[in-house]
Every structure is written in structure tokens, then in C-alpha cells.
Amino acid sequence: MAVKGKRRGRPVSSQPGLSAERIIEQAHQLLLSEARVPSLRSLAAQLQVDVMALYHYFPNKAALLEALCCTLVSGVYQPEAGQDWRQELTRLSRSYLQLLADHSGLLQTLLSMTSAGPAQVFGERFEQALAPLALDSEQRQQALCLLVDYLHGFALALHAAPGALSLEDLDGPLGFYLDGLALRRAPS
Amino acid sequence: MAVKGKRRGRPVSSQPGLSAERIIEQAHQLLLSEARVPSLRSLAAQLQVDVMALYHYFPNKAALLEALCCTLVSGVYQPEAGQDWRQELTRLSRSYLQLLADHSGLLQTLLSMTSAGPAQVFGERFEQALAPLALDSEQRQQALCLLVDYLHGFALALHAAPGALSLEDLDGPLGFYLDGLALRRAPS
DNA sequence: TCAATAATTCTACATTGTAGAATTACCTTA
């Protein structure tokens, strides 16, 4: 079914028309307003277009969601050099968790992307924020894994049991983590 | 549709018949063999029973999966008192992660259960393993959150990008975490 | 003996993602 007996076939190209960008933007809005990944049908309905039109721009739903994920990197905090590393790492973590919480339906997609996604960017910026500590590369790697997977786990908990947990509950464990990092910088 | 024109209505009670236990056990086997949560139809097919028969034992699929989760607690390592806390915490974490990895389709269910599940049990046994450290309760709580959510995040990554990650990749970050804990026990 | 209740199958539906074909507009080249 379509959007109400619209004329079939390619439309005249005067109107703005469909585009990958419009699709993604609309998907993003729906994701935020419904707080879950929209069905292709509801997405198509919002765009006043037949479902199958979406398939002209993306091979399948997963690809569409990946594309959406790629647009989210701007929400990841960019640490400033020269600032307190704890503060910068806290801001970075908060922004990333906020992003995950706002798009919790995308967690799976997020994690299955190997590059160019927010997870990747988080990793890069983590390194920047952590530079002042001058840890060796192995420790940095482990610290990153611990933090990023922790944040993913936190987001998952937030998603699975909403109400039982809130963003503020990040502070305690994050502080604990940061303390551990700090102790490591200055071995007695 | 059923299992091929089986006689309708309640069956004679000589045979073993269906039960919540049989359903859960079969679901568990399918979960392991297909490496994903089975559909109710495939589950019913294995049990040679109509799909709707399952609804006599569970109000819905989520409840069935929760019940399954409850049977998994036996897979969580029980720390022994008097042993090295690092070793015990490592064994505990490994066993829990293994459990999560073997049942990754259940992550969501796992986290939405408020009690009696493996997550709960992990928490309790974490406290036991950590007793020798004599941390104050706030630090214990933070340490637990950090670890458990980390493990959930790790399991999610394992699930979303299989092949990119393996269980051994736990060791680095876990060691990092344990070092942090150790530093905290003996403040200089 | 008979009514209630337990355990089951059958039919049906809404929702989802997606394949394949038909339709119409646009663009290039002869």
C-alpha cells in the first residue's frame, strides 16, 4: 500500500523530492519522538511516500540505520587540549552516553559498524583527552575498552530498564574509573 | 497451524505431556544451537505442539524468556572464601561473560529483570569475592556497576560484531580494572 | 452425573521487512 493513490512512476522533478538526507533526517526525528527505531512503513508514511521508495536509496533497513548513525558523530564532545583531563574525559563520556541514551534503538547498529561511527570517534577523542597522562599504549587501549564497553553496557541497562536508572548514575562509577586512572599515572 | 492434524483438545494424561520445564529446556537448546532466540513457532515445532499451547504456560514470549534466564544462574561461578580475590573475581567475571556470550539473545531480557536473574547473582557473588578488600560500601557499589555494565557492554559487542572480538579480550581490561581496585585497597 | 476447569488445536489478524514487476519521467545519442 502506498500513500493514497499517488501517481505511479517517477515524479516530475520540480519538487524537492526524496533524498537519502531527507530520509535519514525524518528517521532521526521519528527515532527521537517515538523513542525507538521506526518501522519503514511509518517512516515512509511521514515522508508521504511508498515504503519501497526507501529501497531506492538504501539496500535495506540496516544500511539506513548505519547511515543515520554516521550523522550522530557531531554529538560527541570534542575535548580541548590544555584542560584538566578528568573534566574533559567526563564531558566526553557524558556526551557519548547521552547520545547512546537518546538513540538507544541504534545500539546494535552502532556496535556493528566498524568505522566512521560515533564509537570510533569516541575512541579517537578518548586518546586526545587522555594524552596528558602519558600512559603506555597498552594501558591506554585497556582503559579505552573498559570505558567504552562500560558506557555501552550502561546505555543498554538504561534502555532495558528505563526508570530504574538515570544519566546521573554515571558519576559514581565514572569517578571510580577516573580515580583508578589517576593512581596509575603516578606510581609510588 | 499446528503440528499436522493432531487431535484437538486436551490430550489424555498418560504421556509426559507439556510443562513449563520442558518448554524452557527446549527453548534453551534451540537458543544454543541456533545461537539466537528461537521463534515461538520453531519452539512449538520442536515440542510437536501447537504454538498457542505455549501460552497456557506463559503469558507471553517475554515471560518465557525471563523464566529461561532464571535457570541460568547455576552458570555463575561461586567464589570461594579464602582464595586470592583477584583470581576469584576473574573467574566470576569470566563465567558471567561466558554465560552472556552463550545466550546473547537474552541480554535485553536479562537486564530488564529486576531480581532472581544472573545479574542479581553476579552482584551478590561480586560482594563475596571482594570482601577481603574491605572497601567501603560506596566504593563497592561503584566498582560493581563499573564491572557489570562493562561485561554487559562487552557481551553486546561480542554479539553485534562477532569475529571482531573474543572472550580472551576480556583479560586486558579486566586486569586494568583489577589493578585499579588493588591500588585502592592500600592508599599510600 | 454434570458442570467447571485444564490443556490443547485452529483460525485469524496486525505488524514487519522485503522481493519483483509495472509505471512514469528524464537523459543521451543517433
Added chain:
DNA sequence: TAAGGTAATTCTACAATGTAGAATTATTGA
């Protein structure tokens, strides 16, 4: 300028899924 190819769209259809509701048959308690 006509024709053939390609781009962008709608339509129809299907399979998979969870689940509601009713029909059917056995068991049990009064």
C-alpha cells in the same frame, strides 16, 4: 526529434512473527 536506456517511484505480494479468541476434548470435584 524519435528512441532506447536509466532513474525514481508505486503496487502487489509474501513470509515470518507474536498473539487474540473461539472451539474442542479430557479431567476433576460436587
